[in-house]
Amino acid sequence: MKKKEKKIIKYEEIIQKHIGKKDFVKIILNFQNTESGIYGYIQLQSKKFILLQANNEFSLDGYVIMPKRTFEAIRCNKYDKTSNKIHRAEGTLEKQYKVPDFISLDSWEQLFLSLKDADFHVIIECQDREEADFFIGPLQKIGKNNVSILNYDPTGKLDKTPSKVSYRDITRITFGDQYSTVFRKYLK
Numbered sequence: 169m170k171k172k173e174k175k176i177i178k179y180e181e182i183i184q185k186h187i188g189k190k191d192f193v194k195i196i197l198n199f200q201n202t203e204s205g206i207y208g209y210i211q212l213q214s215k216k217f218i219l220l221q222a223n224n225e226f227s228l229d230g231y232v233i234m235p236k237r238t239f240e241a242i243r244c245n246k247y248d249k250t251s252n253k254i255h256r257a258e259g260t261l262e263k264q265y266k267v268p269d270f271i272s273l274d275s276w277e278q279l280f281l282s283l284k285d286a287d288f289h290v291i292i293e294c295q296d297r298e299e300a301d302f303f304i305g306p307l308q309k310i311g312k313n314n315v316s317i318l319n320y321d322p323t324g325k326l327d328k329t330p331s332k333v334s335y336r337d338i339t340r341i342t343f344g345d346q347y348s349t350v351f352r353k354y355l356k
Contacts, residue, residue, distance in 0.1 A: 170332060171270065174316070177237075179239075179242060179301055180213065182242060183210055183213050183218065183242065184213065186210050186232040186242065186244060186301070187210050187211060187212070188308075189230055189282075190209060190234070190252075190261065190265070191209070191210075191244050191248070191249075191252060192207070192209060192244070192248045192249070192251045192252035192255060193207070193209070193210060193242050193243060193244045193248055194206070194207050194241050194242070194243040194244075194248055195218070195220065195234070195241075195242055195243075196239065196240045196241040196242070196246075197208075197234075197238055197239055197240060197295075197339070198240045199238075199296040199300070200295075200296065200298070200300075201297040201341065202352075203240070205243075206220060206222060206232055206234075206340075207222070207223040207248075208220045208221050208222040208223040208228065209223075209228070209233070209261075210219045210242075211231075211267045211268075212267065212271070212273060213236075213273070214273035214274060215236075216235055216236055216237075216273070216275075216276075216310070217234065217236060217273040217279065218233060218234050218236060218239070219231055219232070219233050219267075219268075219271065220231070220232045220233075220234070221264075221265065221267075222342070222345070223251070223255075223356045224249075226254055226255060226258060226260060226344075227260065227264065228265060229345050229346050229348075230342055230343060230344040230345025230346065230348070230349075231268060231271075231342065231343055231344050231345075232340055232341070232342050233271075233273070233279065233340070233341040233342075233343075234340050234341075235338065236338065237338045237341070238296070238340070244250065251255045257304045259311070263314070268286075268344070270282055270285070270286050271283070271286075275309055276315070276335040276338075277311075277312065279341070280307055280310040280315050281310055283307060283341075283343055284306075284310065287334060288307075288343040288344060288348075289304065289305055289306050289343070289348045289349070289351075290304070290305075290307060290317065290341055290342065290343045290348065291303070291340075291341070291342040291343070291345070291347075291348055292304075292315070292317060292333055292338055292340075292341055293339055293340040293341075293342075294333065294337040294338055295339040295340065296337075296339050297337065301333070301337070303317045303331055303333060304319060304320060304348060304351075305317050305318045305319045305320050305326065306318050306352075307335075308330040308349040309330065309339060313334060313335055314332050314333055314334045314335060315332075315333055315335070316330035316331065316332050316333070317330055317331055317333060318330045318331075319331050320351075320355055320356075323356070324351065324354050324355045324356050325355075325356045326355055326356065
């Protein structure tokens with residue numbers, strides 16, 4: 169068993185504990201020797217994926233799905249516990265915490281099919297490359313090894329042809345967030 173696989177198995181129990189307790193956490197990522205983090209509430213996990221409802225300035229703003237192979241660690245320390253207390257005191261969990269019951273985390277294909285069927289525009293990031301890639305838009309074709317997305321630029325102009333993204337390059341998928349939900353109404 170590979171070192172990364174052992175780490176993932178070790179974290180599955182920890183992840184499940186945080187899901188059960190609705191703990192506010194920081195998921196620590198490291199791409200191209202640069203550490204970053206995503207804050208929020210882990211809601212679901214499968215063998216390959218974690219789904220987190222993302223935090224944005226004491227509001228819950230969409231969902232992030234990451235392959236388990238991409239994270240380095242999960243933190244739930246005194247800073248995160250303070251954020252959790254604030255979320256609870258502000259009623260954020262009561263008003264905004266919602267596990268998406270339509271999502272499938274069984275495979276890449278099922279994941280993207282469930283997002284396409286629910287008519288979400290998604291953000292796909294490939295951060296573990298020399299030149300990180302960022303795609304945003306509606307899903308087009310879902311294959312065995314890749315997905316096609318009709319990307320749009322910061323002016324809202326859709327590309328003429330879809331971009332094909334290999335599953336092995338994907339480090340993060342975001343959906344249901346304020347940015348993609350609002351921007352889609354103003355595409356050209």
